[in-house]
Amino acid sequence: MSINFTRTPKLLLDKVAHYSSFVESTKLVKTRDVKKPPRYPSFSVKKPTKNQKISQHFDYLLVLDFEATCQDNWKGPMHPVQEIIEFPVVQLSTADWSEIRRFHQYIKPTEFPRLTSFCTSLTRIIQEMVDEKPKLPEVLSEFDSWLKEDSRLKQGNFAFVTCGDWDLKVALPSEAKFKNIEIPEYFNQWINVKKAYAEHTNHFAKGMTQLLAIYKLQHQGRLHSGIDDVANICEIVRCLGRDGHNYRITGSKDTMTRRVFRDARK
Numbered sequence: 001m002s003i004n005f006t007r008t009p010k011l012l013l014d015k016v017a018h019y020s021s022f023v024e025s026t027k028l029v030k031t032r033d034v035k036k037p038p039r040y041p042s043f044s045v046k047k048p049t050k051n052q053k054i055s056q057h058f059d060y061l062l063v064l065d066f067e068a069t070c071q072d073n074w075k076g077p078m079h080p081v082q083e084i085i086e087f088p089v090v091q092l093s094t095a096d097w098s099e100i101r102r103f104h105q106y107i108k109p110t111e112f113p114r115l116t117s118f119c120t121s122l123t124r125i126i127q128e129m130v131d132e133k134p135k136l137p138e139v140l141s142e143f144d145s146w147l148k149e150d151s152r153l154k155q156g157n158f159a160f161v162t163c164g165d166w167d168l169k170v171a172l173p174s175e176a177k178f179k180n181i182e183i184p185e186y187f188n189q190w191i192n193v194k195k196a197y198a199e200h201t202n203h204f205a206k207g208m209t210q211l212l213a214i215y216k217l218q219h220q221g222r223l224h225s226g227i228d229d230v231a232n233i234c235e236i237v238r239c240l241g242r243d244g245h246n247y248r249i250t251g252s253k254d255t256m257t258r259r260v261f262r263d264a265r266k
Contacts, residue, residue, distance in 0.1 A: 056094035083109040086226035
């Protein structure tokens with residue numbers, strides 16, 4: 001078999017010409033001419049603003065955090081019902097985020113009069129702190145009187161604030177239903193500060209400890225002490241309010257949990 005070397009240069013020239021034509025026809029672009037990738041939906045996040053003033057929907061916020069009877073996790077929930085044994089509330093003014101006054105009462109449980117060692121270890125509430133205290137119906141009446149002592153509190157100008165939905169969606173309604181206790185209507189809706197934070201930043205915080213860390217706040221007192229937890233939640237409420245968040249109701253006993261994240265902006 002023989003090779004025709006005379007044709008080889010011509011073939012190479014033809015291929016080079018074809019390649020040059022391909023480059024020209026496809027108009028290859030330089031790196032700087034490449035368009036940026038498409039933008040995906042993103043959420044608008046409010047940047048922290050020091051002492052940002054905003055007209056609040058509520059004039060007063062009542063921060064509460066119940067403590068209740070409990071036992072070791074491996075034993076399961078308390079049956080037939082968990083009972084509230086600490087009832088602390090702090091009233092804040094949204095005008096300057098100052099504390100106006102506070103209500104604090106321990107409650108005598110009736111279904112399980114003896115506190116478990118687990119409960120005492122968790123809450124630091126000992127038996128003597130509840131033995132001679134009033135029962136839940138009496139404390140609810142005391143609280144109602146305390147609430148009405150401040151004539152500035154009117155229907156629609158205050159709301160309760162919790163760190164989670166358990167206090168007013170589960171604990172109080174469950175015990176009241178079991179004991180046939182009538183609950184005042186003002187307990188039927190509340191602001192969950194975790195959802196308020198998510199609504200303001202589009203980021204979810206697992207609980208009070210994480211929210212304190214986010215705002216670089218030092219935890220004060222003891223975790224699971226109701227009055228100490230309320231004091232810490234108040235600090236979070238202040239920070240979020242000064243950051244420009246306008247508090248609004250996030251939960252009620254008759255409605256499903258509402259979506260707190262804003263729609264993505266295109």
